[in-house]
Amino acid sequence: xxxxxxxxxxxxxxxxxxxxxxxxxxxxxxxxxxxxxxxxxxxxxxxxxxxxxxxxxxxxxxxxxxxxxxxxxxxxxxxxxxxxxxxxxxxxxxxxxxxxxxxxxxxxxxxxxxxxxxxxxxxxxxxxxxxxxxxxxxxxxxxxxxxxxxxxxxxxxxxxxxxxxxxxxxxxxxxxxxxxxxxxxxxxxxxxxxxxxxxxxxxxxxxxxxxxxxxxxxxxxxxxxxxxxxxxxxxxxxxxxxxxxxxxxxxxxxxxxxxxxxxxxxxxxxxxxxxxxxxxxxxxxxxxxxxxxxxxxxxxxxxxxxxxxxxxxxxxxxxxxxxxxxxxxxxxxxxxxxxxx
Numbered sequence: 435x436x437x438x439x440x441x442x443x444x445x446x447x448x449x450x451x452x453x454x455x456x457x458x459x460x461x462x463x464x465x466x467x468x469x470x471x472x473x474x475x476x477x478x479x480x481x482x483x484x485x486x487x488x489x490x491x492x493x494x495x496x497x498x499x500x501x502x503x504x505x506x507x508x509x510x511x512x513x514x515x516x517x518x519x520x521x522x523x524x525x526x527x528x529x530x531x532x533x534x535x536x537x538x539x540x541x542x543x544x545x546x547x548x549x550x551x552x553x554x555x556x557x558x559x560x561x562x563x564x565x566x567x568x569x570x571x572x573x574x575x576x577x578x579x580x581x582x583x584x585x586x587x588x589x590x591x592x593x594x595x596x597x598x599x600x601x602x603x604x605x606x607x608x609x610x611x612x613x614x615x616x617x618x619x620x621x622x623x624x625x626x627x628x629x630x631x632x633x634x635x636x637x638x639x640x641x642x643x644x645x646x647x648x649x650x651x652x653x654x655x656x657x658x659x660x661x662x663x664x665x666x667x668x669x670x671x672x673x674x675x676x677x678x679x680x681x682x683x684x685x686x687x688x689x690x691x692x693x694x695x696x697x698x699x700x701x702x703x704x705x706x707x708x709x710x711x712x713x714x715x716x717x718x719x720x721x722x723x724x725x726x727x728x729x730x731x732x733x734x735x736x737x738x739x740x741x742x743x744x745x746x747x748x749x750x751x752x753x754x755x756x757x758x759x760x761x762x763x764x765x766x767x768x769x770x771x772x773x774x775x
Contacts, residue, residue, distance in 0.1 A: 474704035475748045477730070479714050482743040484514070485522065489740040492731035493537045493547075494723035497594055501723070501731055502536040502545055503743060515545060528576040533563045538591035538599070538723075545571040546589040546599055568601060581612070581621070590633040591682075594726075600632040600641055613641050613662070624662045628655065631775050632662070634682035634690075634724070642680040642689065645669070659691065659706075670706050678702075679775075682724035690724040690746075692732070701732055701746060712746060721746055 484490040487505040495501045499518030504511070513525045513536035527534030530551040537547040552564030568579030568589035581587045584603035591600045600613045611624045611632030624632050627647030634642040641662040648655050658669040659680035672678045672693055681691035690703050693711070700711040701721035713719045714734040721732040730746035 474708045474710040475728070476710045477701075477703045477712050477746050478749050479701070479712050479719065479734075479744045479746050481714075482731075482745050484743060490743040491733040491741045492723065492743040492745070493535075494539045494591065495725045495729055495731045495745075496539045496541045496543075497725045497727070498541060499725075499729075500539060500543065502539045502547075503731075504535050505743075506740075513547065515539065515543070525571070528567075528569050528578060534569070537589065540592045540596040541594040542596055543572075544592055544596050546592045546601075548588040548601075568599075570599070572596075579614075584610075590631060591635050593635045593637050593639075595637045597637065598635045598639055598641075600635045600643070602631055611643055611645070613639070615639070622665075625660065625667055629775060631679070631681075633722075634680065636683060636685060639663075640683060642683045642691075644679040644681075644691070672702060672709055673707050678706075681722050682730070684724055684726050684728065686726070688724065688728060690721045690730045692720045701730070701744075703728075703730060703746065703748070714744060719744070 482492060484505045486507045488507070490503060490505040492501050492503040501516050502513065504513045511533070513527070513534050515523045515525065515536065525534060525536055525545070527549050531549040532551055532553065534549040535547045536545050539545055547569055548566040549569055550563040550566050553561040554564045556562045565586035566588050568587045570577045570579060570589065579587055579589055581603040585605040587601065587603045589599050589601040592598070597617050598613055598615055602609060602611050604610070608626055609628060609630050610626045611630035613622045613624060613632060613635060624641060625645050627645045629646040630643065632641050632643040642660065644659050646655060646657050657677045658671060659678040661668045661670065670678070675693050677694040679691045679693065680689055683689055687705065688703065689705060689709070692699055692701050699718040699720065700713045701719045702709045702711050703721065704710055718735040719732065720734070721730045723731040728748045731744065732746065733741045733743050736742050
């Protein structure tokens with residue numbers, strides 16, 4: 435999706451931003467982190483059709499039901515915003531963009547993501563997209579986010595109220611997950627590592643994401659999800675898992691993301707202690723976005739190695755079905771090529 439110099443993926447710049455501080459790390463239990471275990475709500479996935487697309491991926495959904503994503507059609511690859519009513523708006527990208535990926539969407543319709551405006555030789559005579567820059571698209575148009583001291587910047591998400599943006603920035607020696615307060619210009623480096631993705635961010639500045647890091651040379655690589663709140667970094671895993679990738683967090687504490695077991699990848703929804711998983715047709719399945727209604731978005735990798743967009747919905751319990759049938763009547767709800775990081 436994003437034209438990064440690594441295989442993993444995927445107008446504000448009146449100045450570049452420099453990290454202000456790196457918060458201390460604090461080890462807390464997953465129970466303290468996310469509350470006591472509750473019965474996880476099961477989820478079901480539904481394919482989402484993008485017009486004329488051979489490949490598509492949904493990255494975020496806001497609290498009014500609008501979504502952002504990326505698709506490949508006969509006319510090329512481009513990003514889009516689709517309203518809650520199903521109206522598509524294709525994005526042109528910032529001026530000079532060769533490859534644009536929309537990754538986050540606020541409740542007021544501000545879009546964030548990444549783009550590349552250069553091509554470079556990959557060392558084998560092939561031209562590939564150069565390092566990414568982040569972008570913000572609001573009522574005034576596109577603006578660029580390029581953090582000082584880094585070769586590449588990607589904006590992964592924006593809080594519902596639009597105050598905070600999150601993402602990663604990298605160069606030849608470091609990969610940092612960060613959060614920027616757009617109201618003050620303050621930038622916080624959340625964590626560093628081999629692959630750090632700061633993504634889901636709430637209006638209160640709580641961030642979730644994932645980190646791959648190596649404590650010391652020649653030591654085993656560590657993989658963990660994290661929650662960052664009030665300057666405190668807390669690592670966690672879903673119960674029984676060793677590779678959790680947290681991607682979104684609702685106001686009431688519902689987590690979404692994906693987990694890896696060898697080559698098996700499943701979307702998840704719930705808490706660290708109790709969660710449900712979704713695997714579409716036994717294929718690699720990813721959840722990337724979530725809103726406060728509990729609706730998630732993502733994609734699966736089909737048998738032809740193409741992404742296909744998915745919408746995830748909680749499955750009502752039998753008692754809920756009874757209330758729906760008795761009180762309201764029967765209601766019918768109808769509602770790349772790179773691995774997401």
